[in-house]
Amino acid sequence: MADQTLDAKGLNCPLPILRAKKALQTLGAGGTLEVLATDPGSVKDFEAFCRTTGNELVESSTEGNVYRFVLRKSA
Amino acid sequence: MADTGSERRAKRMSIIVTKGTLDWAYPPFILATTAAAMGLDVTMFFTFYGLPLLLKNLDLQLSPLGNPAMKMPVAGMHMGMPNLASMIPGVDAAASTMMTRLMRKKGVATIEDLRGLAVESGIRMIACQMTMDLFDYTLKDMIEGPELGGAATYIDVATQSEINLFI
Numbered sequence A: 001m002a003d004q005t006l007d008a009k010g011l012n013c014p015l016p017i018l019r020a021k022k023a024l025q026t027l028g029a030g031g032t033l034e035v036l037a038t039d040p041g042s043v044k045d046f047e048a049f050c051r052t053t054g055n056e057l058v059e060s061s062t063e064g065n066v067y068r069f070v071l072r073k074s075a
Numbered sequence B: 001m002a003d004t005g006s007e008r009r010a011k012r013m014s015i016i017v018t019k020g021t022l023d024w025a026y027p028p029f030i031l032a033t034t035a036a037a038m039g040l041d042v043t044m045f046f047t048f049y050g051l052p053l054l055l056k057n058l059d060l061q062l063s064p065l066g067n068p069a070m071k072m073p074v075a076g077m078h079m080g081m082p083n084l085a086s087m088i089p090g091v092d093a094a095a096s097t098m099m100t101r102l103m104r105k106k107g108v109a110t111i112e113d114l115r116g117l118a119v120e121s122g123i124r125m126i127a128c129q130m131t132m133d134l135f136d137y138t139l140k141d142m143i144e145g146p147e148l149g150g151a152a153t154y155i156d157v158a159t160q161s162e163i164n165l166f167i
Helices: A015-025 A042-053 B026-037 B048-054 B091-105 B111-120 B129-134 B151-159
Strands: A004-008 A032-037 A056-063 A066-072 B012-017 B041-046 B072-074 B077-079 B124-128 B147-149 B163-166
Touching (some): A015 A032, A015 A066, A042 A066, B012 B048, B041 B048, B048 B124, B048 B129, B072 B091
Parallel strands (some): B124 B147
């Protein structure tokens, strides 16, 4: 289980990323955030977000039309 | 992270914002807020028709006139608007309302929301002094946060930024 879950379903670009960033700020280093989204663009966007910010994308999966990401906050 | 060399500072991005219609207000605010979320220091320079995006009360409109690429999804198809029809009074307002509804339905943020997030995330906003004079605006008409500046202020920012956009 992730430390925190963010429901970003129904939100379009760039809101899932912006909300995720906000949620990450409340976590300590090493904390994990689960993000649920329906925006298909979020798959590539969360990869890119993590690559640039140094947070780790632990998981990226799809269930039906919901995309699930787990991010681990960098130190 | 993958930074090589001695530079430790955050990467920087600047955007010159020149358009203030409902549709064109989006790209600068989307890119600015996203870049800030990704750890970049962002500066937005508002000039000419981009300047009204800083007004306290936004009244954003768009026009299908002279915009053949604007095709709205209607009843399973995509409908454009001939210029002759776009010229009829009220069509711009109707098209703007339609776009606003479509955006809400698709979970697209409002410009007010994105602008609020931009302010909140510490994005530096510069209002073009010359445009302020030209169109008789003062900082009192604007939201809290923007500073005044001119071309040299922008160029100074641009020379220190990895990404410089003109929108």
